[in-house]
Amino acid sequence: MNPSMSKDEDKGIAVRVALRCRPLVPKEVNEGCQPCLTFVPGEPQVVVGNDKAFTYDYVFDPMAEQEEVYTTSVSPLLSGLFRGYHATVLAYGQTGSGKTFSMGGTYTSAQENEPTVGVIPRVIRRIFQEREKRASSEVTLTVSYLEIYNEDILDLLCGSKDKPAISIREDPKEGIKVCSLQRGVPMATP
Numbered sequence: 051m052n053p054s055m056s057k058d059e060d061k062g063i064a065v066r067v068a069l070r071c072r073p074l075v076p077k078e079v080n081e082g083c084q085p086c087l088t089f090v091p092g093e094p095q096v097v098v099g100n101d102k103a104f105t106y107d108y109v110f111d112p113m114a115e116q117e118e119v120y121t122t123s124v125s126p127l128l129s130g131l132f133r134g135y136h137a138t139v140l141a142y143g144q145t146g147s148g149k150t151f152s153m154g155g156t157y158t159s160a161q162e163n164e165p166t167v168g169v170i171p172r173v174i175r176r177i178f179q180e181r182e183k184r185a186s187s188e189v190t191l192t193v194s195y196l197e198i199y200n201e202d203i204l205d206l207l208c209g210s211k212d213k214p215a216i217s218i219r220e221d222p223k224e225g226i227k228v229c230s231l232q233r234g235v236p237m238a239t240p
């Protein structure tokens with residue numbers, strides 16, 4: 051057993067679930083909406099209404115900053131990444147629940163060091179930092195960016211207006227593959 055393995059890896063737990071509850075947005079406050087969840091101090095648990103308790107691996111209340119969400123729930127995956135493990139961060143929730151905000155899907159290069167940025171720019175920064183530390187190793191970084199909208203797959207790195215239709219295939223050796231997706235090579239250290 052690798053002594054540097056974390057407890058969850060020891061137990062073979064491959065999926066961890068973090069719940070993040072966003073604060074009420076101004077429109078909801080103006081409409082008189084009230085929060086419907088309570089948070090159990092010191093426990094990764096929420097209570098819906100009076101008695102329905104749900105426990106997760108992590109629970110972030112509305113005051114949690116982007117830094118805390120990233121450090122607690124995403125950063126450990128990056129340690130694994132540089133030890134050869136694959137990692138996926140999946141944001142799931144109803145419309146308006148805060149997926150884009152948490153993942154950091156909207157930011158400009160001028161904002162990339164601000165505390166409000168989400169997971170994606172933080173992950174990219176860390177990957178480049180780790181690469182710098184491994185000067186003796188060859189590290190190749192490529193990036194693909196796709197959107198599934200109304201059951202169609204769109205390649206967001208494809209610049210042309212008439213984006214070609216993209217299909218998903220299952221390869222017996224490589225598993226599920228999204229065919230003809232463009233791969234970009236990030237050039238500069240952020």
Ligand SMILES: Nc1ncnc2c1ncn2[C@@H]1O[C@H](COP(=O)(O)OP(=O)(O)OP(=O)(O)O)[C@@H](O)[C@H]1O
Binds near residue numbers: 071150152
């Ligand atoms: N933790 C947060 N703190 C402050 N505001 C937040 C937070 N999370 C989300 N918001 C705000 O809530 C609104 C909805 O968030 P967001 O657009 O990220 O939702 P979404 O889940 O991506 O929605 P959709 O599925 O419709 O794209 C935005 O105005 C966003 O700025």
